[in-house]
Amino acid sequence: MNEPNQKQVFTEMLESYKGLLYKIARSYTNSPDDCQDLVQEITIALWRSFDKYDRKYQYSTWIYRIALNVSISHLRKENRRIHPTAALDEELLLVPTDQIATTTEIDFLYKLIGELNQLDKAIILLYLEEKPYREMAAILGLSETNIATKVNRIKEKWRLQLNAKNT
Amino acid sequence: MAVAIKRKKYLIMQETELIQIWKTYQQKLDASLKMNKKCLQEIQLMKASSALNSVRRTRWTGIIFGILWLSFIGFLIYHSLSWSKLAFVVSALIHFIVSAYAIIVYIEHLILLNQFDNSNTIIEAQQKLVLLSTSNLRVLGILLLQLPVFSTWHMSAEWMHSSPETFWGIHVPVVFVQACLGWWAFRNLHYRNHEKKWFRWFVSKGEFATIKKATTILKEADLPTLS
Numbered sequence: 001m002n003e004p005n006q007k008q009v010f011t012e013m014l015e016s017y018k019g020l021l022y023k024i025a026r027s028y029t030n031s032p033d034d035c036q037d038l039v040q041e042i043t044i045a046l047w048r049s050f051d052k053y054d055r056k057y058q059y060s061t062w063i064y065r066i067a068l069n070v071s072i073s074h075l076r077k078e079n080r081r082i083h084p085t086a087a088l089d090e091e092l093l094l095v096p097t098d099q100i101a102t103t104t105e106i107d108f109l110y111k112l113i114g115e116l117n118q119l120d121k122a123i124i125l126l127y128l129e130e131k132p133y134r135e136m137a138a139i140l141g142l143s144e145t146n147i148a149t150k151v152n153r154i155k156e157k158w159r160l161q162l163n164a165k166n167t
Numbered sequence: 168m169a170v171a172i173k174r175k176k177y178l179i180m181q182e183t184e185l186i187q188i189w190k191t192y193q194q195k196l197d198a199s200l201k202m203n204k205k206c207l208q209e210i211q212l213m214k215a216s217s218a219l220n221s222v223r224r225t226r227w228t229g230i231i232f233g234i235l236w237l238s239f240i241g242f243l244i245y246h247s248l249s250w251s252k253l254a255f256v257v258s259a260l261i262h263f264i265v266s267a268y269a270i271i272v273y274i275e276h277l278i279l280l281n282q283f284d285n286s287n288t289i290i291e292a293q294q295k296l297v298l299l300s301t302s303n304l305r306v307l308g309i310l311l312l313q314l315p316v317f318s319t320w321h322m323s324a325e326w327m328h329s330s331p332e333t334f335w336g337i338h339v340p341v342v343f344v345q346a347c348l349g350w351w352a353f354r355n356l357h358y359r360n361h362e363k364k365w366f367r368w369f370v371s372k373g374e375f376a377t378i379k380k381a382t383t384i385l386k387e388a389d390l391p392t393l394s
Contacts, residue, residue: 018200019193019196019197019200022196022200023192023193023196105188106188106189106191106192109185109188109189109192128185128186128189129189130186155182158181158185159181162181
């Protein structure tokens with residue numbers, strides 16, 4: 001695929017999945033500015049590996065894999081600066097600062113997610129998206145049993161928190 | 168046993184609720200992103216339209232002065248219809264036709280600019296800018312094609328006989344050069360030459376730069392954003 005075509009396909013793909021990027025980025029950051037930085041970083045990572053995208057996977061699986069990896073490593077690094085690649089226009093990375101409207105319920109859910117460790121965050125994000133354990137295992141490189149155990153632990157932890165909240 | 172079943176049902180309910188909240192959030196997120204993108208596109212469309220104001224002004228000025236000029240040329244042609252003034256009449260007539268054509272194209276441009284403001288999508292607006300740019304280039308080529316008439320209008324048989332040296336030695340070569348330049352411009356002012364250096368320089372000036380600026384503004388609106 002030549003570059004203009006590739007850019008076009010990438011742009012369309014990004015357009016379809018931008019909500020997903022936002023959800024993942026928000027789960028791994030504490031402020032809107034950090035969230036935007038992370039979305040940009042994920043976008044660059046997606047673009048850089050776009051030519052290696054294996055068509056046997058769904059776009060969403062591929063995006064999750066990269067987005068979660070970038071999000072986890074993003075937290076480990078401090079004072080990161082974004083250096084867009086020459087091939088990807090800086091304009092493509094524009095993320096206006098407007099906020100997405102949220103409700104108390106979703107804020108609470110994000111608070112629950114925010115209290116989890118990095119890997120558990122990834123697991124629960126996939127769980128909330130109703131991804132089957134097999135796909136979750138493929139995305140995160142863990143065994144299905146391991147995933148199931150972790151999901152149950154998180155659910156149990158949340159149950160206790162929800163009960164504590166309701167009482 | 169009943170307590171255990173009740174507890175399990177409660178847990179499933181909690182899980183379902185969480186997933187439901189997440190799904191509802193996704194829907195709201197999508198709607199919000201869509202709405203924000205639409206707003207952004209409308210703002211960019213307004214910005215692009217505002218950037219084209221100078222083109223609109225040029226078109227109106229061109230049409231008004233063009234009609235006045237055409238009336239004047241028409242008047243001169245009408246009062247010069249004689250064989251002795253053949254060169255003038257033919258030159259003025261060619262100029263009249265080309266100018267009338269330019270005015271018609273300018274009117275079309277104004278209609279196009281008006282349609283640009285009413286574009287429903289960025290693609291529609293972009294298409295109109297491409298049409299405007301191409302048509303602008305075409306009309307410029309045709310206007311330059313008439314270049315020789317600015318030298319032929321005062322040619323006469325008397326001049327040819329009384330001063331053949333200046334007529335054949337200077338004037339005719341000038342007309343010939345103008346004709347060649349006009350023809351070259353007519354043939355080459357075309358986007359098929361977009362990779363040539365001189366062409367890129369040419370379309371980076373004046374109205375072409377304005378149209379390009381509007382195109383860039385629209386391009387920004389067409390990019391994926393998380394707004």
